[in-house]
Structure formats: C-alpha cells, structure tokens
Amino acid sequence: MRVLLVEDDIQLGQTLETALRLEQYAVDWLRSGEPVRATLRATPYDLLILDLGLPGVPGMQVLRQLRADKHTLPVLLLTARNTVADKVDGLDSGADDYLPKPFDMDEVFARIRSLLRRGSDRTVSRLEVAGIVLDPVERVVEFDGASLDLTAREFAILEILVRNAGRFVSRPRLEEGIYSWGEEIGSNTVEVYISRLRKRFGSERIETMRGVGYRIPT
Numbered sequence: 001m002r003v004l005l006v007e008d009d010i011q012l013g014q015t016l017e018t019a020l021r022l023e024q025y026a027v028d029w030l031r032s033g034e035p036v037r038a039t040l041r042a043t044p045y046d047l048l049i050l051d052l053g054l055p056g057v058p059g060m061q062v063l064r065q066l067r068a069d070k071h072t073l074p075v076l077l078l079t080a081r082n083t084v085a086d087k088v089d090g091l092d093s094g095a096d097d098y099l100p101k102p103f104d105m106d107e108v109f110a111r112i113r114s115l116l117r118r119g120s121d122r123t124v125s126r127l128e129v130a131g132i133v134l135d136p137v138e139r140v141v142e143f144d145g146a147s148l149d150l151t152a153r154e155f156a157i158l159e160i161l162v163r164n165a166g167r168f169v170s171r172p173r174l175e176e177g178i179y180s181w182g183e184e185i186g187s188n189t190v191e192v193y194i195s196r197l198r199k200r201f202g203s204e205r206i207e208t209m210r211g212v213g214y215r216i217p218t
C-alpha cells in the first residue's frame with residue numbers, strides 16, 4: 001500500500017512518515033499542496049493524508065481540485081482546527097475521514113485501515129489467485145490454507161502481481177511499488193524478491209518474460 005502524505009510541519013511529517021513505514025506502508029511526503037496534482041498523475045496511491053493548513057495552496061483547495069479531477073482515492077484530512085463547521089466543510093469537499101490534531105498514532109492507523117477497507121475500487125478485501133489468498137489491508141497471505149510471514153517488500157511485490165494476475169508487470173512498476181522517493185533502487189532487487197517468492201510459492205507460480213516482466217499465470 002502506498003500513501004501520499006502532505007504535511008508542512010516537519011516534526012509531525014517525520015513522525016508520521018516513520019510510523020507509517022514501520023507499519024509497512026510505502027510513504028511519499030510532500031511539504032506543500034502545489035505538487036499534489038502532478039504527483040497523483042504520475043504515481044498510483046492507495047491513500048492521501050492531507051493537512052488542511054498548508055503554505056501556498058490550502059489543503060481544502062487541494063482536496064476540491066482532486067475531486068474535480070475525478071480522483072477517487074481515499075482522503076484522510078489532518079487539521080489543527082476542530083470545529084463542526086470545518087469538519088462538515090471537509091467532508092462535503094470529498095474527504096473520507098477527518099482527524100483533529102493532536103492525535104494518537106494508533107488512531108491514525110485504525111482510520112487508515114478502515115479507509116483502505118471501504119476505500120476505492122482498487123481495494124477489495126481479499127484477493128485470490130492460484131491458491132494464494134492475500135488481504136492487502138490486514139497484510140495477511142495464505143497459501144494452501146496456511147498463513148505465511150512475508151517481509152514488507154515481498155508482500156508489496158506479491159500484491160502487485162496478484163492484483164495483475166494473468167498480465168505481465170514490468171520491473172519498473174514493481175520497483176515503484178516497493179520504494180519510496182529518495183530510496184536507492186538496487187539493480188537486481190526485484191529479481192531477488194521474485195526469487196524469494198518463488199521459493200515460497202513454487203517457481204511455476206511466477207513467470208518471467210525477458211524484457212517484459214513477471215506475472216502470476218491464472
């Protein structure tokens with residue numbers, strides 16, 4: 001799951017970024033609202049966490065623009081203001097949930113799971129293909145009826161392949177799913193994870209087409 005965080009407060013931004021990564025979300029953090037539109041066009045996200053009080057373009061304007069652009073991704077608003085009018089305004093503008101500052105990190109995670117669970121069309125609760133059952137929100141994988149412990153990146157790669165079952169997925173697309181901005185991508189990283197996944201699920205479950213990518217055949 002990939003989260004776009006828009007927060008100008010450096011300390012809060014760092015706290016959220018670190019906490020979300022520990023919860024095994026891929027996180028990209030923007031300090032202002034201006035680049036949000038272009039960022040969402042360039043990269044698929046599962047959730048937007050948006051601060052309302054931003055320098056330059058205010059969060060509410062970012063939100064309205066996003067909905068005007070027909071983006072359906074779930075939006076969790078963060079704000080220091082906590083009046084009923086603000087809350088109604090935010091929800092009316094297309095936010096899915098609203099969290100007044102200060103908040104508890106467990107509360108953030110609970111809201112995120114709930115949003116992802118009921119969230120956009122991309123998010124279904126359980127995905128099933130070739131004997132692999134994957135729950136993207138709870139981050140649970142079962143294979144042949146037994147649950148498996150995967151690392152965050154193994155899980156991220158598997159999730160992309162399962163979501164695209166039957167279709168080849170390119171290496172850059174897989175890299176995008178496991179790295180946040182600023183992290184260096186090793187040249188054979190995807191191959192390493194694919195090979196680990198093959199050990200778990202059997203090599204026939206992930207096909208390689210040279211120069212094209214990888215797929216789980218259906």
Ligand code: CA
Binds near residue numbers: 007009051052053054
């Ligand atoms: Ca702020």
